[in-house]
Amino acid sequence: MKIAILGGTGHIGKGFALRLSYKHKVTIGSRNVEKAKASAAEYNEILEKYGSDDKIEGTDNKTAAQNADIIFLAIRYENIPSVIELINPILDKQIIISVVVSMGRDRCYIHPDSSTLMIDVSDEDYNANYFCYSTPKAGSAAQEIAMLLPEGIELVSAFHNVPAHTLADLDMELDYDIGVCGNSMYSKNIVFKLARDIPNLRPLDVGPIETSAMVESLTPLVINIASRNKLKDLGIKFV
Numbered sequence: 001m002k003i004a005i006l007g008g009t010g011h012i013g014k015g016f017a018l019r020l021s022y023k024h025k026v027t028i029g030s031r032n033v034e035k036a037k038a039s040a041a042e043y044n045e046i047l048e049k050y051g052s053d054d055k056i057e058g059t060d061n062k063t064a065a066q067n068a069d070i071i072f073l074a075i076r077y078e079n080i081p082s083v084i085e086l087i088n089p090i091l092d093k094q095i096i097i098s099v100v101v102s103m104g105r106d107r108c109y110i111h112p113d114s115s116t117l118m119i120d121v122s123d124e125d126y127n128a129n130y131f132c133y134s135t136p137k138a139g140s141a142a143q144e145i146a147m148l149l150p151e152g153i154e155l156v157s158a159f160h161n162v163p164a165h166t167l168a169d170l171d172m173e174l175d176y177d178i179g180v181c182g183n184s185m186y187s188k189n190i191v192f193k194l195a196r197d198i199p200n201l202r203p204l205d206v207g208p209i210e211t212s213a214m215v216e217s218l219t220p221l222v223i224n225i226a227s228r229n230k231l232k233d234l235g236i237k238f239v
């Protein structure tokens with residue numbers, strides 16, 4: 001399949017590009033073509049060292065998205081509106097995968113429109129050292145994205161809890177579960193297969209896109225536990 005990774009020059013994008021290039025034609029997108037080409041060249045050097053002659057390409061986000069079957073949104077939550085606006089006109093039958101998590105540091109912030117209690121911890125020392133899930137107005141990053149996409153474009157939310165450095169280190173054996181959320185079983189099956197294309201990832205169906213908040217919110221939990229307990233490479237595994 002042709003896979004575009006928008007924000008593919010970034011931390012998590014690199015891991016997806018490297019790992020998926022073994023079985024798919026991967027193009028990384030960027031706001032800057034030269035940056036995309038430079039990252040693609042760097043990734044190809046890594047692949048070469050591992051004996052793979054699969055070639056990753058780099059281009060601008062829109063061109064990458066236009067030519068793809070699958071589009072990964074590997075960008076930060078706050079950059080979603082501009083990137084979706086950019087690709088909206090060329091979306092046709094591509095499946096969008098969101099790995100996006102809205103999280104913050106310093107204070108737990110829950111959208112004021114949400115009925116959930118707002119938590120604002122004021123102990124500065126403690127606060128400085130942990131992440132919180134920042135609940136988007138729609139409930140999750142995936143639901144926000146769904147609202148921005150043209151009708152008929154299918155969205156799957158997945159891969160939120162995989163650490164970027166582990167994914168990008170081809171020496172590392174992965175052993176993680178991947179929660180997959182989406183409204184279309186057809187699209188979810190494609191994402192299950194993509195996850196299985198990366199050795200030792202086990203995709204698990206979580207439910208419709210409305211369940212994405214549960215999976216997204218595990219990411220700050222994993223990061224907090226990892227950093228406080230010095231557990232590198234922590235992810236999620238259901239046993």
Ligand SMILES: NC(=O)c1ccc[n+]([C@@H]2O[C@H](COP(=O)([O-])OP(=O)(O)OC[C@H]3O[C@@H](n4cnc5c(N)ncnc54)[C@H](OP(=O)(O)O)[C@@H]3O)[C@@H](O)[C@H]2O)c1
Nearest residue numbers: 007009010011012030031074075076079100101160163164
């Ligand atoms: N890091 C992880 O371990 C991890 C794990 C799971 C999920 N995620 C999720 O994956 C997403 C990306 O995380 P990341 O750590 O890979 O982020 P990142 O490295 O900080 O950023 C990814 C890419 O976003 C692009 N970007 C920066 N500013 C932008 C803007 N204003 N508009 C459009 N694009 C912009 C940059 O690409 P260009 O400059 O080339 O355009 C950058 O390389 C996040 O939503 C995160 O929650 C991350």
